[in-house]
Amino acid sequence: MNFNFLLEELLLELSGKEIYQKYYSKIPYETFLDIVMADPKTNIDGTGELLSLGKYAKMLLSFYLKGTLRDEDLVKAEEYLGYVYLHNVAVDINKLRSLGDLYRVVQKYIISDTLNFNEILKALIINEDYKLLHEGKDWDFYQPLTEKGSAYLGFSTEWCTTWGQYCLNKKYQERDNHFERHHKQGPLFIMMNKTNPTDKYQFHFETNQFMDPKDKRLNFVEFWGGKDEIKNYFFPSLVRETNEEEIKSEVNRISILPDEDGMTILRKSIGVIDNGLVEAILNGDDDKLEDLIDGENRDGAVYINRGRLIIQVDELEGDADGVNNTIDQYRMEGNNGWEWVHSDLENGRYYDQEDYASDLEEVFKKYYEDNKNVLREELGVSTYDQFKTDFFDNYAEDENLKDYFIDDVTDLSHASYESENDKEADSMEKYLSFGSGSDELNFSIVFLVQFLIKRNIRGIGEEFDWTLRDMTDSYISHYRLTTEIEEPIYNYEMTLPKYGDNNYITKRTDEYFNKLIDNPDSNTRCIELRKQLNYIIKTLFKESNRFENDHAKVIIRSTHIDCEKGTVKIDFVNKDNNQVFYNRDVKVENLPKYCTNYELDLKENKLKLMSFIK
Numbered sequence: 001m002n003f004n005f006l007l008e009e010l011l012l013e014l015s016g017k018e019i020y021q022k023y024y025s026k027i028p029y030e031t032f033l034d035i036v037m038a039d040p041k042t043n044i045d046g047t048g049e050l051l052s053l054g055k056y057a058k059m060l061l062s063f064y065l066k067g068t069l070r071d072e073d074l075v076k077a078e079e080y081l082g083y084v085y086l087h088n089v090a091v092d093i094n095k096l097r098s099l100g101d102l103y104r105v106v107q108k109y110i111i112s113d114t115l116n117f118n119e120i121l122k123a124l125i126i127n128e129d130y131k132l133l134h135e136g137k138d139w140d141f142y143q144p145l146t147e148k149g150s151a152y153l154g155f156s157t158e159w160c161t162t163w164g165q166y167c168l169n170k171k172y173q174e175r176d177n178h179f180e181r182h183h184k185q186g187p188l189f190i191m192m193n194k195t196n197p198t199d200k201y202q203f204h205f206e207t208n209q210f211m212d213p214k215d216k217r218l219n220f221v222e223f224w225g226g227k228d229e230i231k232n233y234f235f236p237s238l239v240r241e242t243n244e245e246e247i248k249s250e251v252n253r254i255s256i257l258p259d260e261d262g263m264t265i266l267r268k269s270i271g272v273i274d275n276g277l278v279e280a281i282l283n284g285d286d287d288k289l290e291d292l293i294d295g296e297n298r299d300g301a302v303y304i305n306r307g308r309l310i311i312q313v314d315e316l317e318g319d320a321d322g323v324n325n326t327i328d329q330y331r332m333e334g335n336n337g338w339e340w341v342h343s344d345l346e347n348g349r350y351y352d353q354e355d356y357a358s359d360l361e362e363v364f365k366k367y368y369e370d371n372k373n374v375l376r377e378e379l380g381v382s383t384y385d386q387f388k389t390d391f392f393d394n395y396a397e398d399e400n401l402k403d404y405f406i407d408d409v410t411d412l413s414h415a416s417y418e419s420e421n422d423k424e425a426d427s428m429e430k431y432l433s434f435g436s437g438s439d440e441l442n443f444s445i446v447f448l449v450q451f452l453i454k455r456n457i458r459g460i461g462e463e464f465d466w467t468l469r470d471m472t473d474s475y476i477s478h479y480r481l482t483t484e485i486e487e488p489i490y491n492y493e494m495t496l497p498k499y500g501d502n503n504y505i506t507k508r509t510d511e512y513f514n515k516l517i518d519n520p521d522s523n524t525r526c527i528e529l530r531k532q533l534n535y536i537i538k539t540l541f542k543e544s545n546r547f548e549n550d551h552a553k554v555i556i557r558s559t560h561i562d563c564e565k566g567t568v569k570i571d572f573v574n575k576d577n578n579q580v581f582y583n584r585d586v587k588v589e590n591l592p593k594y595c596t597n598y599e600l601d602l603k604e605n606k607l608k609l610m611s612f613i614k
Helices: 003-013 016-023 029-037 057-066 071-086 099-112 117-122 147-153 179-183 228-234 244-251 259-269 276-283 286-292 318-335 337-347 353-379 384-396 399-429 445-455 468-478 504-518 520-539 588-596 606-613
Strands: 050-052 130-135 139-144 189-193 196-204 209-211 298-305 308-313 432-434 440-444 546-548 552-556 567-574 579-587
Touching: 016 029, 016 050, 029 057, 029 071, 071 099, 139 147, 139 228, 147 179, 244 259, 244 445, 259 276, 259 445, 276 286, 276 445, 286 298, 308 445, 318 337, 318 399, 318 432, 318 468, 337 399, 353 384, 353 399, 353 504, 384 504, 384 520, 399 432, 399 504, 432 468, 440 445, 440 468, 445 468, 520 588, 552 588, 567 588, 579 588
Parallel strands: none
Antiparallel strands: 130 139, 139 189, 189 196, 196 209, 298 308, 308 440, 432 440, 546 552, 552 567, 567 579
């Protein structure tokens, strides 16, 4: 029996205050309450007192401690768990690392509760609820015209434009729909895969929102591969002759294009856009740029170089300084990935023994598969289930093995972590970068020109409406560049070590079991103790780590057995005489004594014990 499963059962019985004070006190209490209340089965009385936790509250707390659950995600967490309870979905919490993992478990139930796409279209009125903008080879393009059209066309997504009274997902019907606030600013575009209507994307150029079905922002570096049909619809000048109005429209959208395509469109816009500053940038007119870009912070030249506008300054001010520091932080973590990943595993993911044991079991299982003949001959183990029952708990709680396992995971995963940090830095420098001495602002022409047109900025400096700092701060805000890293990157690819590879965990696992095999007396005793403990947990503790009646309370703190001493660690309260102790070693054979308050020999008094249990 896994100790952490028992701990979960314990948490379900303790009061909310006890749980918080004993296990989660490092989380602010209000945050703790918000998280556990996202489980619909969490119980609270009329006075607001938290009585008990729902079955999956501990899982949500684990997500939060790992950094994969944010405050704004709690509404979705409650919705997903609602589907779990409604449909009695089997959830293996050991395999879930984030809210996205939970979403994938319930996604089919969300979709199954909605209509199919053909039925959805039948319920809408074309040119009243929606427009069909493009019927192509691989993609159909829709523009919703009403809240109902937006909700129906966006079925199976997480978009806020699908919420409200028409939402096909019942859990979102009580939320306010955001369609009108977007529609008033400009059209929404929904691109739907013809062969899979759940594969869809929503664009809203006026608010720079370009979302995938899970309501995650698109990474356009990766998005465009194989999607020329979408690109050519929004940017027809890439494939045919266009008029001035079409060019102007494309310039307002170029931020989603690769730089090469964006520059192609910008060159076609010369003479079309009525903005002297934009014309000077596109023509590379350094003299005119000197006149149109000034300011007390400017200290040096203004010029064009390789698709970038360079403005030399004496120092970085405002949000630019924050962006520069953020990029430096990503680069620093990218250069020191091993240390960051190791710390994250040790103090984050594997702080919870349950997650560590779950990942380690693959090594343990492969060891059995490769050595089962030896294990059968030397230890009398005939099945994997028997091997796991007799040996896994002690194996998983060996601290030396844990250290080696973390080292192996770090060795295999840190390159991905470094790559993800570099990607974050690259994604910011695509818009704005800085000189080696932080003495220049280095803007992407593609993104800057679009911004200047949208803000109607025709010059920068004292004689214009915009200072250099204000323009830069507004540019950073417009493209939502991060000015401060709030938490490390968690979406890197974590790779687990495999038994049999040339790694630490293979060597230490061999040493661990060779020691048991070479010492048959110790091994035999350990197996017998494990069988005793498992029997006691199954019968007396009812598959939990907690026993309590009117006379005593016993909590098994760990199912790890000290085979040399024959002991496990427990907390004990004798309600008859107020005797209390914590984290004390007691012999496995004496556990029933603490539960019954009288001596019992487990073997000789089995019937008496069973009578007591009933």
